[in-house]
Amino acid sequence: MAGGPGLRRFFEDENMATNTITVSETPLVLYALRRADDSLILGHRLSEWCGHAPTLEEDMALANIGLDLIGQARSLYGYAAEVEPREDGRSANDEDGYAYFRDAGQYRNLLLCEQPNRDFACTMVRQFFYSAFTDPYWRAMTSSSDPTLAAVAAKSEKESAYHLRHAAEWLIRLGDGTEESHARTQRAVDALWSFTGELFDADDAEDSLVADRLVVHPSAFRDIWSDTVDVGFARAGLRRPDGAWMQRGGRGGRHSEHLGPLLAEMQHLQRSHPGARW
Amino acid sequence: MTPTPTVPLWEVFIRSRAGLSHKHVGSLHAADAVLALQAARDVFTRRGEGLSLWVVPSSAIVASDPQEKGMMFEPTASKPYRHPTFYEVPDEVGHM
Numbered sequence: 001m002a003g004g005p006g007l008r009r010f011f012e013d014e015n016m017a018t019n020t021i022t023v024s025e026t027p028l029v030l031y032a033l034r035r036a037d038d039s040l041i042l043g044h045r046l047s048e049w050c051g052h053a054p055t056l057e058e059d060m061a062l063a064n065i066g067l068d069l070i071g072q073a074r075s076l077y078g079y080a081a082e083v084e085p086r087e088d089g090r091s092a093n094d095e096d097g098y099a100y101f102r103d104a105g106q107y108r109n110l111l112l113c114e115q116p117n118r119d120f121a122c123t124m125v126r127q128f129f130y131s132a133f134t135d136p137y138w139r140a141m142t143s144s145s146d147p148t149l150a151a152v153a154a155k156s157e158k159e160s161a162y163h164l165r166h167a168a169e170w171l172i173r174l175g176d177g178t179e180e181s182h183a184r185t186q187r188a189v190d191a192l193w194s195f196t197g198e199l200f201d202a203d204d205a206e207d208s209l210v211a212d213r214l215v216v217h218p219s220a221f222r223d224i225w226s227d228t229v230d231v232g233f234a235r236a237g238l239r240r241p242d243g244a245w246m247q248r249g250g251r252g253g254r255h256s257e258h259l260g261p262l263l264a265e266m267q268h269l270q271r272s273h274p275g276a277r278w
Numbered sequence: 279m280t281p282t283p284t285v286p287l288w289e290v291f292i293r294s295r296a297g298l299s300h301k302h303v304g305s306l307h308a309a310d311a312v313l314a315l316q317a318a319r320d321v322f323t324r325r326g327e328g329l330s331l332w333v334v335p336s337s338a339i340v341a342s343d344p345q346e347k348g349m350m351f352e353p354t355a356s357k358p359y360r361h362p363t364f365y366e367v368p369d370e371v372g373h374m
């Protein structure tokens with residue numbers, strides 16, 4: 001039945017699936033999107049555990065952390081939408097636009113955040129590495145000269161503090177647990193280590209915000225992060241990897257092979273039925 | 279996956295406001311006290327239910343035997359005079 005309603009609908013949907021937004025990335029927009037993307041992508045990864053975690057208690061803990069992160073992402077996307085300059089005739093982007101209608105190359109998250117869950121140990125190590133940074137980071141950002149960023153930081157700080165504690169307690173128990181849990185945790189540490197360097201990177205765009213005291217330079221947290229990680233490793237009986245070579249690219253939109261499939265799943269509904277609500 | 283029998287059971291108590299007492303809200307499985315407290319926070323306080331949490335190993339609770347409920351509880355049924363209902367409250371007292 002060529003040309004029937006079913007087929008026409010199919011082609012319409014195909015066309016709709018290409019309606020990727022454009023974003024005017026001023027330094028402040030770029031900053032908000034980077035931090036928002038970190039939170040959204042990691043939050044989405046945690047949501048993948050829903051119904052699959054080792055115990056009911058942990059299922060809820062992971063969902064809670066995921067929701068905290070997605071909440072942080074929403075505030076930051078909302079702020080990006082507020083400050084993004086609008087080119088002639090283009091309507092403003094909004095939270096959903098940033099989340100659902102950007103392609104992988106437009107995502108600015110850390111490579112660490114998009115790494116797959118693999119097993120529970122890997123999920124906890126990823127969270128530990130990330131939260132060991134965001135905990136002191138958001139605390140420092142509460143004194144940003146930008147009132148919105150300071151407010152986002154004040155909320156995120158308390159959430160991140162708990163995320164770090166939760167992940168650290170698991171790191172210790174997994175590392176210092178059974179032979180298998182130790183092996184899995186060390187494997188996760190070794191596999192994710194090269195994604196931790198990017199936490200401390202900033203480019204010229206972010207440097208300009210640092211100069212205006214809107215944001216704190218991420219490299220200021222390298223030592224405290226390193227101390228947190230060393231204390232965690234010592235208590236967990238884990239070995240700190242020697243590797244100094246670090247993966248980079250997420251902040252500039254160059255991602256690992258794992259982001260595409262994540263976005264395909266996360267964006268599928270809005271891309272197929274734009275504006276769908278339920 | 280159900281927790282293995284070696285993961286102990288804990289009873290969770292929440293105090294919802296200052297001045298109130300902790301109330302039993304349920305139970306959970308956790309390997310140790312720290313994880314039990316974290317799990318209690320994650321499972322039972324998602325909607326702002328509490329200001330304070332207690333977790334107690336279920337094994338530490340000494341319970342009455344349901345089979346002995348006759349001996350334990352029925353004798354009070356015939357002692358209505360223990361309820362403070364046998365005197366008049368003066369109007370001046372107001373709401374008690």
